[in-house]
Amino acid sequence: MFYDSVESMEAEPSIQSDTVRAQLSNFTAMITEAYKRKPIHYWILLVLSIMAMVVAFPASSILSRVYYANGGQSKWIISWVAVAGWPITALILFPAYFISKSFPTPLNIRLSLSYAILGFLSAADNLMYAYAYAYLPASTASLVASSSLVFSALFGYFLVKNKVNASILNAVFVITAALTIIALDSSSDRYANVSDREYIMGFVWDVLGSALHGLIFALSELIFVRLLGRRSFIVVLEQQVMVSLFAFVFTTVGVIVSGDFQGMAHEAKTFNGGRAAYYLVLIWGVITFQLGVLGATAVIFLGSTVLAGVLNAVRTPITSIAAVILLNDPMSGFKILSLVVTFWGFGSYIYGSSTGQKPS
Template identity: 65%
Template structure:
């Protein structure tokens, strides 16, 4: 072999900077996988699926409620909180069979649970307003902005790192939200006024801001107060936070005198009382499933992955809304959906680069 040939062979064998980076990312991911027990990955997969099933189902049911004659904003947001007994019924046998003692409560933990419960109650109410005025597909696309706020609050509260790819994702997803605003006349329901549509848009964005804040505060509680000791603390937090969410939502319903209106609302509901109760019940189950999955993902991973999965539910909800609720799918909305995918891809790439 000549001297020149050896240089050619060395050039062919030397990896490019991009190949080296990808190889390093793969090695880091493989090392991360090997350092965790298989039970960790099983729980993470189950929790992710719970998010991707629960949140879209809850969103679609909110729109079904309003499509079929529901009027109250407080009732449908209250319905999302009455499932707090579900994690409690899962937690109690764990205490008994695994001989686990409940985490001692202190004033910091109690204040954190009350704060998260209050934020969840307000968040549910904001989304109830959004879904009362907007088609489910539009509302879900706007809710993709929660990824942006998950990043920002994760950076401010939990010191999650940022890079150019993640900042690019923020810009791209913001552009996708703007596209929905530019296309406001194509998907508006006939009985919705300009003012109501703008309010729906505004409440959806504000709800997304709170959603991102809730993820970050939940992770902060796990890091600072619960030390990520064991998975049962996920259920403990969910029980306590959901209980306070239920109490705040119930107070809102009582102050608005909506419980008295439920009987007449159910009587005029499409399908009658039975259909009304089915929608309320499944709203409670699906929302609790999504929130429990999200809390578990934050515990098992971080706010970053929870934000990504929360955003991934956008196409699932949009497709479900088009298939089952006959939502319109305009050119702008399709472009916004593809732009959102672009933002997700940039965000995932940026996150993997940071982990490297």
């Protein structure tokens, strides 16, 4: 009996190792098969798009905080930076027509009005986020902004009739809990030059900006479903160009009316690091934000919305860690807990989205 039990104990690890080995083999075979189904240029474009998304978006967030930390004051200028790079997308769109041998989507009154409304909402959204980065550490602002996933799920359910399952509902509650943790620990990461009222307002503007971002995402999807009836790479780029163009117009008017555009010369003179550093921060802010938008657009088209969700989840800790390393952002135990909880919420949302989709 003793020898039989010893042999069975030795057999169990062997069976488990065989099972793990089989799972690894199946996973490797699945990856190899997926790789062979697509040409090499597809994977190159996908990798470049992923890199653009996970590097450019955190970089633009860090640059926004660098602007305010070194003497920048204007919220309108940072909002303008977020949309000033729209010609970059337009330069990619025009050659895409020739490559795909397609024509621009005809503009009618309803579609033009929809783009104008989305452009106005995007301009307002960027302004709200500018207030958030003016008063909050970059790591905190990025964690709070992750709540846009909650609002995307809610608005997607009510406006586009997207399915919501238990995993997605769990993600909504978990990410809301993460926001509560950040709010309870507000005294630990407030900058000395930021008052309690400004910190609270930064938090509120961040949440409102996230809610508006979720609404914009749902309305964009509604345009694809109701007005265009299709979703292709060309159509996605067209919408991005038109919405960014309208947002650029609205924001430019705001910058001029507020007097901030005229005050850029004075701001550059008093900026820590000098005039050259000031303009470099703004120029790289324009480039990185637009590269992030292009990367996200390409990932959704080449991969899936689930993959974009995964990368959006990865982007949050990258921004937080980069802010701690580069900007010496405070990282309390509560903030670490909030980061872990947020990541858990993203994982639950991604799982719920993937199980609700039909396999391609």
